[in-house]
Amino acid sequence: MGLFDRIMGIFGSGGSKLPKVDVNKRFNLLGRTGQGSMSKVFQAYDKTLGRNVCLKVLDKVKTQRFEDRFKQQNLVKPSEGEICMGLRHRNIVQTFEHGLTTDGEPYLILEWIDGLGMNYLIETRSANLNGKRIDYLIQLADALEYLHNERLMHRDLCPRNIMVTNDGVVKLIDFGLTIPNTKEFCRPGNRTGTADYLAPEVIKRMTTDLRVDIFALGVTAYEIFTGQLPWERSASSEETLRRHLNTPPRSPKDMREDLDDDLCEILLKAIARDPRERFASAAAFRDAIKSLDRQDY
Numbered sequence: 001m002g003l004f005d006r007i008m009g010i011f012g013s014g015g016s017k018l019p020k021v022d023v024n025k026r027f028n029l030l031g032r033t034g035q036g037s038m039s040k041v042f043q044a045y046d047k048t049l050g051r052n053v054c055l056k057v058l059d060k061v062k063t064q065r066f067e068d069r070f071k072q073q074n075l076v077k078p079s080e081g082e083i084c085m086g087l088r089h090r091n092i093v094q095t096f097e098h099g100l101t102t103d104g105e106p107y108l109i110l111e112w113i114d115g116l117g118m119n120y121l122i123e124t125r126s127a128n129l130n131g132k133r134i135d136y137l138i139q140l141a142d143a144l145e146y147l148h149n150e151r152l153m154h155r156d157l158c159p160r161n162i163m164v165t166n167d168g169v170v171k172l173i174d175f176g177l178t179i180p181n182t183k184e185f186c187r188p189g190n191r192t193g194t195a196d197y198l199a200p201e202v203i204k205r206m207t208t209d210l211r212v213d214i215f216a217l218g219v220t221a222y223e224i225f226t227g228q229l230p231w232e233r234s235a236s237s238e239e240t241l242r243r244h245l246n247t248p249p250r251s252p253k254d255m256r257e258d259l260d261d262d263l264c265e266i267l268l269k270a271i272a273r274d275p276r277e278r279f280a281s282a283a284a285f286r287d288a289i290k291s292l293d294r295q296d297y
Helices: 003-012 060-071 080-085 118-123 133-149 212-225 237-246 261-270 282-290
Strands: 027-035 039-046 051-058 096-099 106-111 116-118 163-164 170-172
Touching: 003 237, 027 051, 051 060, 051 212, 051 282, 080 096, 116 118, 118 212, 133 170, 133 212, 133 282, 212 261, 237 282
Parallel strands: none
Antiparallel strands: 027 039, 039 051, 051 106, 096 106, 116 163, 163 170
16 A cells, blocks of 8 residues: 555544644754744754654644645645655655644654755855755655655745755655645645745646646756746745746856756756646656766756
C-alpha cells in the first residue's frame, strides 16, 4: 500500500488518536528559527528523543480556517502531520512525530537541519551556489518526483521552503499546503500558495495538476541561476499575479549574460504560461538540466 492510500485510509477509519504534549515539559526551546503565516518554528532539545529537533507549532485557528476551505467543498484535507509522517526521501525533511499540544495546537517534530535556506543563498549571492546550482536542482527535482509519485502536490515550492545542509544535501520542507493529487482536490478554486510562484492556472482558479509544482520549480530554478525573479518584483500580490497572466517573463540572459541558450530555454519552458508547454514532470525537468553540456554553473 502506497503513502497516498495509507493517508486516505486514516480518514476512512475515522482517524487515530493524536498524542498530546506539554511543550514546556518535553522540550528545551533553544530559540526561534522562523515563523510562517500559520506556524512558529523552534530549535529545541527533545527530552524524549534525546536529540536536537525542529519543533513546528501550528496556529490552530488559522489551520482550522484553512482546512475549512476544503470542508466547504465536502473534502477532508490530510493534515500536514499525517502527510509528513509518511514521507521518506533523502531530499525531504524527516518528520518523527505529530500531535497536539496541551493547548490544542497541532505540532510536528522534524529533523534539525544544519544548513541554510535556499532563499538566503540566493539573496546573499552566496558562493555556496557556485558550481552547485545544477546539482541542487537535480536533488530538488528528485524530491518533487518522489512526492508526485506518492500522488501529492506540494503547492508551495519556493526558495524559503528549501534547505541546503552543510554537506550539500537539499531538503524540501513545509508541507502545510500539500494536497492529494486527485480530481476532487484539483477542482477550480484553490488559490493558495506564494504569489511569486503561482502558476497562471492557479491564479485563474482553473483545474490544476502536478504542473503547478513544475511552474514553481521553474521560477525557483530561474532565481537560483540569475538571483532574480522572471517578473519584476511588485509591491502588491495583485500586481504580481497580473504580471504572471499578462507579461512575458524576462529573458534569463538579461539577468545573467553568461547563461547558455539551452539552459535559458529550459528555464523558460518550465514557466510557460500554458501548462501543456511546460515539462510534463519533475523527472523531465531533471533530465533536461542533467543533459546540459555545461554543468559548472
